[in-house]
Amino acid sequence: MSQYQIFTVDAFANEVFKGNQAAVVPVPSDKPIDVRTMQAIGAEMNISETAFITPTEHQGSDEFLQASRFELRWFTPTSEVKLCGHATLAASHVLLYELGNQRDTLYFATASGELIVRKGPNGSLQMTFPLDVPAPVAVTDSVKTLVARVVGKYKPTVQVAVSPSLKYMVVYDPELTGDDVARLEPDISPEFLAAGEQEQLTAVIVTGKGTTHDFQSRVFCPWVGIPEDPVTGSAHAVLAPFWSERLNKTEFLAYQCSKRGGELEVAILSDTLVNVCGKAVTVIKGTINI
Template identity: 65%
Template sequence: MPQYRIVTVDAFTKVAFKGNQAAVVAVPSDSPIDDKTMQAIAAEMNISETAFITPLMLQGPEEFQQSRVFGLRWFTPTCEVKLCGHATLAAAHALKYELGNKREKVYFETASGTLLVYSGLHNSYNMSLPVDPPAPMSVTDDVRTIVACILGEYKSTVQVEISPSLRYMVVYDPEKTGEDIARLEPKLSPELVAAGERENVIGVIATAKSSSHDFCSRFFAPWCGIDEDPVTGSAHTVLGPFWQERLGKKKFEAYQCSKRGGEVYVQTEFNDDGDVDIYGDAVTVVNGTINF
């Protein structure tokens, strides 16, 4: 029976049971796992994302300790996704603290290109993720349905934008506070799902200015089998440029005000590759093996 090392990490938090959970499966280069089994493992874990990391360019008993470059894929309980920030952070943390990789920076080859993660002090990490600036959407009946399901009503003053790559919809009501966003009780109904499918929406971000941070948000993705994601790194590749335009700054302290909650630090001073820097912390919660 095959056995693989698996680690569960809470990302974007300094303490256990906060932030966002991700499972990280270490897949040796000589023992690949097929796509169907990866999806089955992600469904078995039944958390927002399960990440699979494989050493590239090096092989042998020390490949996880010595490699600088890894393949990385992310699966929700129902599908593979193009980009996942918190599971990337979790993968870097698992490599450093559970698999013995002491490199200051590691590279992940992914469906979104090469991602670079720097390891800092005290379980902190800096990820360079591809920026995905949103643009205004045409307000269709489906867009009105989505906004009403998330915010409770549609108003003409609500600003709605969509990111071109990830297809995340940003919903911003200037009259709502961070406390209002935290209290939202969205209706994740069949009507919402159908409207999102027609608009090719993968996730919806509700956001507002915050009294304690620069901005706050929540993220809903029933189209990927995730009613609400606790803390979403990839959403901040969209929120960074969104709030840069409105606040006139390039460094942000953000808070995702889900039930678990988590802090995300964002910097939008883009380099030549157009990356946005996402900073966060992580802690290991579970360490073991998976058998199948």
């Protein structure tokens, strides 16, 4: 039996029990963990994502201190995912503030390509992700079902778009404010699940214009075992270009208005890249035996 360090971290939070939970497992380069075991750990933790980080340079006893490049993978309780912002934030927080990594910039090799995380001011971390610009979709019966189940009913004025890479559907009803979005009670029914499978979705994002924030959102991803994700960094790689068209700006203060809630600073850097910035807090430190 082997032991590994494990941390639980509240990401996009300034205090514990806020933001989005992630587990982080540092995996030494000479003690790899196979994919089936990673998935089993993700199921055991039973929170939205568990991240596994392995140094790809400076192997040895001080590799977590010295390395700037890592492999990073994310697992929900049921499946591996292509991109996860809050667990990237959590993994970077663990490397820099729990394991004492001495770098100002970290590079992660992931299923979505290279991700870059930099130290920001006042303990914040700046993550650079690929933009995933959503495009309008044909209004099929399954799209109508998805919209009706999250906002109450389908109306022709509702705007629906899907991102090509992550397969996140954005639902925007101009009549709903961000505060209205916070009060919605979506029906994650078998019909909703079947409609999402028909559209080959990973998540549905409901969004509205904010008052104290540029926009607010909620994210539902039952297809990967997460009925509602508390705060979703990757969703803002989709929401940033969506709202840029409507607000004619490239920098945003966003709020994901789940019950736990979380604030994100978002900036479009180019036609292909976006910065998502936030803080994180360690809640639990321990070991896992596998």
